[in-house]
Amino acid sequence: xxxxxxxxxxxxxxxxxxxxxxxxxxxxxxxxxxxxxxxxxxxxxxxxxxxxxxxxxxxxxxxxxxxxxxxxxxxxxxxxxxxxxxxxxxxxxxxxxxxxxxxxxxxxxxxxxxxxxxxxxxxxxxxxxxxxxxxxxxxxxxxxxxxxxxxxxxxxxxxxxxxxxxxxxxxxxxxxxxxxxxxxxxxxxxxxxxxxxxxxxxxxxxxxxxxxxxxxx
Numbered sequence: 001x002x003x004x005x006x007x008x009x010x011x012x013x014x015x016x017x018x019x020x021x022x023x024x025x026x027x028x029x030x031x032x033x034x035x036x037x038x039x040x041x042x043x044x045x046x047x048x049x050x051x052x053x054x055x056x057x058x059x060x061x062x063x064x065x066x067x068x069x070x071x072x073x074x075x076x077x078x079x080x081x082x083x084x085x086x087x088x089x090x091x092x093x094x095x096x097x098x099x100x101x102x103x104x105x106x107x108x109x110x111x112x113x114x115x116x117x118x119x120x121x122x123x124x125x126x127x128x129x130x131x132x133x134x135x136x137x138x139x140x141x142x143x144x145x146x147x148x149x150x151x152x153x154x155x156x157x158x159x160x161x162x163x164x165x166x167x168x169x170x171x172x173x174x175x176x177x178x179x180x181x182x183x184x185x186x187x188x189x190x191x192x193x194x195x196x197x198x199x200x201x202x203x204x205x206x207x208x209x210x211x212x213x214x215x216x217x
Contacts, residue, residue: 027160028096029114029153032087033061034077040113040151042165043093044194046201051151051168051189052077052085064093070117080196083170083189098198099156099164100191103135111143111169113152124154127185131175134192135167136185145172145186154188166191 030041030048034055041050043064055077062073075087103109107126112119122143127136137143137154150171155163167190175183 027065027119028094028163028165029065029112029119030093031063031114031116033063034058040149040153040168042153042168043095044165044197044201045095045097046197047086047088048075048093049080049165049168049194049197050085050087051083051170052079053150055087056085060087062087062089062093064089065117066094078200080200082193082196084168084193084196086197086200096153096155097164098191098194099166100194102191103156103166107156109137109166110155110157110163111137111149111152112155112163113149113169115148124186129175129183129185132173132185132187135188135190136173137169137188139172139184139186143186145169149186154190165194167194 028043030043032039032041032050032055037054039050039053039055041048048062056079057077059074059076062075063070064073073089073091075089078086078088080086103126105126105128109124109126111122111124114120122140124137124140124143127138129136139145143149149169152169154166154169156166157163167188170187170189172184172186175185
């Protein structure tokens with residue numbers, strides 16, 4: 001191949017590479033839209049997962065964020081059990097790996113969600129209480145387990161590309177001891193229940209293939 005014929009090929013390859021880079025998977029946080037409202041969820045390597053605060057069945061829309069912006073996808077809600085729900089999309093969404101181990105008391109986590117296109121992220125720490133099974137978080141100045149935070153992903157890891165999903169914020173709880181002292185926690189669904197999305201995702205992968213569209217490379 002001569003230099004004259006090589007140059008156009010190199011330019012085409014560079015342009016192709018730049019096109020792919022704008023479609024990099026960016027953020028596993030999703031928004032699930034139903035007639036009753038919009039809620040937070042997370043896209044995992046085995047499929048989407050959310051709490052069904054508004055969407056427990058029927059047709060919905062899912063907004064996911066890629067490297068070049070949001071994409072709105074239609075889907076149908078499917079129950080997973082244990083208060084978890086999923087919705088299959090036609091295309092592969094930005095995804096995060098799962099964490100199944102029970103973190104130690106005091107372990108740092110990141111709680112990440114969205115308010116529309118705006119991302120919010122809060123640092124928190126795991127708390128254990130013998131009166132409650134599962135993961136609890138210590139409330140902070142920003143993390144309250146409030147309605148707008150329900151469904152937000154709870155992650156371990158230092159960088160977004162290294163995050164693993166520990167669970168989803170499900171609300172808050174107040175516990176009173178024998179002396180009348182009140183302790184407040186933010187509650188989390190997971191990680192012991194996340195195997196449900198794994199089983200569902202593996203069954204789904206055996207039945208269908210991802211669809212590749214021109215707008216999502």
